[in-house]
Amino acid sequence: MGAGKTTGARAAAAALGVRAVDTDRELEQRLGTSIEDYFASHGERAFREAEEDVVAEVLETVPAPVISLGGGSIGSARVRELLARHTVVMLDVDEATAWRRAGGKKRPLARDRERFAALHAERAPQYEALADAVLLDGGADTIRRAAGALRRIPPGVKVLWAVAGEHNYPVYVGDVLDGAFWPLRGRRFLLSDESVAPLYAGRVPDAHGPFLMPAGEESKTLTTAEGLLRGMATAGMDHDDHVAALGGGVVGDVAGFCAAVYQRGVGVVQVPTTLVAQVDSAYGGKTGVDLPEGKNYVGAYHQPRAVLSDPRVLETLPREELAAGWAEVIKTALIAGGPLWARVKRGAQPVDRDLVLACARTKLGVVARDERDAGRRQVLNLGHTVGHAIETATGYARYRHGEAVGLGLLAALTLSGQDRLRTDVSELLEEHGLPTRLDAGIDEEAILVAVQRDKKRRGGRVGFVVVDAPGEVRTGVPMEEEAVRAAVKELR
Numbered sequence: 001m002g003a004g005k006t007t008g009a010r011a012a013a014a015a016l017g018v019r020a021v022d023t024d025r026e027l028e029q030r031l032g033t034s035i036e037d038y039f040a041s042h043g044e045r046a047f048r049e050a051e052e053d054v055v056a057e058v059l060e061t062v063p064a065p066v067i068s069l070g071g072g073s074i075g076s077a078r079v080r081e082l083l084a085r086h087t088v089v090m091l092d093v094d095e096a097t098a099w100r101r102a103g104g105k106k107r108p109l110a111r112d113r114e115r116f117a118a119l120h121a122e123r124a125p126q127y128e129a130l131a132d133a134v135l136l137d138g139g140a141d142t143i144r145r146a147a148g149a150l151r152r153i154p155p156g157v158k159v160l161w162a163v164a165g166e167h168n169y170p171v172y173v174g175d176v177l178d179g180a181f182w183p184l185r186g187r188r189f190l191l192s193d194e195s196v197a198p199l200y201a202g203r204v205p206d207a208h209g210p211f212l213m214p215a216g217e218e219s220k221t222l223t224t225a226e227g228l229l230r231g232m233a234t235a236g237m238d239h240d241d242h243v244a245a246l247g248g249g250v251v252g253d254v255a256g257f258c259a260a261v262y263q264r265g266v267g268v269v270q271v272p273t274t275l276v277a278q279v280d281s282a283y284g285g286k287t288g289v290d291l292p293e294g295k296n297y298v299g300a301y302h303q304p305r306a307v308l309s310d311p312r313v314l315e316t317l318p319r320e321e322l323a324a325g326w327a328e329v330i331k332t333a334l335i336a337g338g339p340l341w342a343r344v345k346r347g348a349q350p351v352d353r354d355l356v357l358a359c360a361r362t363k364l365g366v367v368a369r370d371e372r373d374a375g376r377r378q379v380l381n382l383g384h385t386v387g388h389a390i391e392t393a394t395g396y397a398r399y400r401h402g403e404a405v406g407l408g409l410l411a412a413l414t415l416s417g418q419d420r421l422r423t424d425v426s427e428l429l430e431e432h433g434l435p436t437r438l439d440a441g442i443d444e445e446a447i448l449v450a451v452q453r454d455k456k457r458r459g460g461r462v463g464f465v466v467v468d469a470p471g472e473v474r475t476g477v478p479m480e481e482e483a484v485r486a487a488v489k490e491l492r
Contacts, residue, residue, distance in 0.1 A: 001071055001110055002101035003091040004138045009068035011140035012089075015147040021061075022068040027054045039108040052076045059086065072109070074126055083130055087150055090131035091138030095120040133159035134361065136368050142168055154181050158357060162364045164285055165371040167303035171283065171360055174353045176308045177203040177271070183306040184269060189237050191228055191255035192246040193219075196273050199316055204244050204271065208235055213254060217396040220250050220290045222298060228258050242267035242305060248274030248321070249281035249401060253296070256287030260302035267305040274317060275325020275351060276402050278309045279332060279359035284367040284380075290396065294453050295388045301372055309356055319433070322351070324402025326432040329359060330425060331382050331409060336362040337471015345424065347431050378475035382465040383409035386488065389450035393443060399435070406434045407491055414487040415479055416466040438491045447488055448481070 006022050013020035024035060031038050031050060039047050055073045058065075059082040067086075073079050093101075095117050102110045110116050128134070133150050135142060145168045146161045153159055157174035170183060182188070182205050190197075190207035195215040201207070211231045213224050232243075245255030245268055252270050259268035272282035288299020314322060333344035340358045343349075363380060370377035387408025390399060399407070406429045413422035426436045438444075454462045463476035464484075 001107055001116075002098035002103075003071075003093040004101075004140075005068040005071075005091060007140055008089075008091055008135075008138055008143045009066045011143040012147040012150075013066040015144045016066065016151070018063070019065045020068065021058055021065045023051070023055050023058055023070050023073065024068070026058060027051055027070070030054055034106065036106045036108055044108075048072065048075065052078055055079050056082055059083065071123065074123075074130060080130065087132050087153060088130050089133045089135060089146075089150060090127045091135050093138060131158070133161060135161040136361070136364055137161075137163040137168075146170070149183065154178065158353065160357065160361055160364060162283065162307075163368045164303050164364075167285070167371075169304055169306050171307040171309065171364070173309045173311075173357050173360065175310060175312065177310040177313065179203050179205055182206075182269075183308070184242055184267065186267075187237070187241040188244045188269070189232050189235065189241055190244045190246060191251065191258065193248075193251050196247045196251065200246060200271075200273060200313060204246060207244055208237070210246070211235075213251065215250075217250055217290070217391070217401065220254055220396075222289055222291075225254055225258055225261075225289055228254065229262055232258070232262060237262070237266070239263050239266060242269060244269050244271060246271045246273065247277075248272065249277045252277050252282050253287050253299070254289060256285070256302050256304070257289055257299055260287050260300040265302065268302065270304045270307045272307070272309055273313045275314055275322055276328050278311065278314070278356050279325065280328040280363060280380075282307050282309065283360055283363050284377075285371070293392075294450065295391055295396075303371075307360075309360065311351055311353055311356055314351055321400065323433040324400040324406075325351075327383070327402040327406035327409065327429065327434060329355070330428055331405060332359045332362050334409070334425075334467055334470050335366070335379050335382060335473050337469070341470040344428070347428065375475070378463070379465055379473045381475070382467070382473060383412050385451060385454050385462060385464055386411040386447070386484075388454065389447045390438070390442075392450040392453075393446035398439065398442070403435055407436070407438065410436060411484075411487040411491060412465060413467060414490055415464055415477075415483060416468070418467055418469075421467065421470070436491075438488075444485070444488050448485060451484060 009020040051073050056078055058067055099116055132153050149170045154176055157172050157176050160171040162169050162171055188207050190204050190209035192210045193213050193215040197210045197212055201210045211228050213219050243255050243259040245252050256268050259266050270282040272278045285301045285303035287302050288296040291297040333341040366377055383405045387405040390404040409425055429436050461478055464479050465475050466477045467473050
């Protein structure tokens with residue numbers, strides 16, 4: 001209720017050139033009265049029986065229209081079985097928004113706020129399990145843009161439809177790298193690194209290249225970017241072509257940066273092959289390269305045209321790299337709280353489609369509200385202020401990005417005054433084989449200097465991200481130098 005299904009179905013139907021059907025309206029015509037009145041006179045059980053018959057009839061229509069489905073109809077096993085033949089799209093809406101739109105109106109299950117909230121929480125997991133695609137913004141314009149892409153979703157794949165400012169794009173998660181499927185038309189120029197390309201370049205169909213860079217953070221430089229840009233120019237890439245970024249966070253950042261500046265901007269499809277990239281860096285449009293003075297000091301916001309995350313490629317990821325990705329999973333779970341934190345807190349477990357989806361959805365939900373770090377998006381920097389400083393102070397050579405972020409999370413929780421939560425996170429990091437202490441010999445002063453050069457500082461001051469509880473995160477919190485010094489020292 002209140003998700004905008006009726007309006008959304010009309011928008012999608014118009015885009016696809018088919019008719020739209022609202023099962024609630026069909027049901028009222030069949031009953032000869034309003035849902036509210038029938039509910040009151042016959043009760044919910046009789047209503048659900050009548051609803052099941054009408055919904056089943058519509059779902060069995062050939063050719064199928066675009067259907068706006070009554071929210072409670074998925075309680076029927078018959079309806080759920082019929083839905084398996086269709087593409088099911090969930091319009092994601094939080095409880096507060098849904099109540100604002102539907103509460104107190106002529107809806108029998110939207111009269112009491114407490115009951116409404118319980119119903120929203122109860123149905124959400126059912127909707128998510130049934131959905132082939134989730135639209136994080138259910139507005140009519142977004143649905144019109146998404147309609148064509150949602151007509152073809154590969155088997156075993158779920159889609160998130162991301163919104164960032166004026167940009168909309170699909171995120172495909174699941175068995176999507178099959179060597180045949182590709183979300184965009186036009187020529188694609190494959191950028192990858194020397195470790196990933198031999199394994200997976202063949203999974204990007206009909207690609208030009210690959211154009212290769214050395215693996216590792218040390219190659220994330222302007223010199224590397226120049227070499228890739230000149231290679232694409234020599235190969236004749238033009239403005240109607242796009243980049244395919246196949247690799248981890250380093251490749252994604254560098255290839256995205258190249259796409260942002262090549263001929264003042266061409267499209268990019270991110271194909272993340274590490275856990276860090278699949279749960280975090282592939283989404284949101286941040287691209288860039290490092291300078292000796294700091295990480296990601298040169299970059300641009302450049303939203304992808306699509307993202308293809310296939311967890312199967314993680315099977316060839318070195319154990320240490322997979323472990324490093326868990327630091328970003330833990331960070332994301334701390335931001336999200338709720339079911340994601342409950343799952344991650346259980347400890348070591350396989351990485352599957354649902355975990356990648358949950359992390360991607362959390363990040364994309366934040367980005368949808370703040371594309372360019374003006375406010376809420378800064379929560380994603382949790383653990384990164386000290387983490388990036390550790391990377392800078394050690395010349396990007398000692399710690400993987402995820403390892404440094406894990407240490408940064410511990411420092412952030414110290415600064416948050418969350419000793420018990422710090423212990424929980426430290427145990428999770430250790431369980432995944434991540435460091436929880438700085439190596440001897442690392443210069444603490446160099447870390448503190450790098451903290452003060454953090455690229456997100458405002459007015460000469462660094463604002464820290466602190467955690468009050470899982471799911472409750474604040475940004476822009478100033479810290480005294482001695483508090484930061486003590487948090488870094490505790491990492492010893």
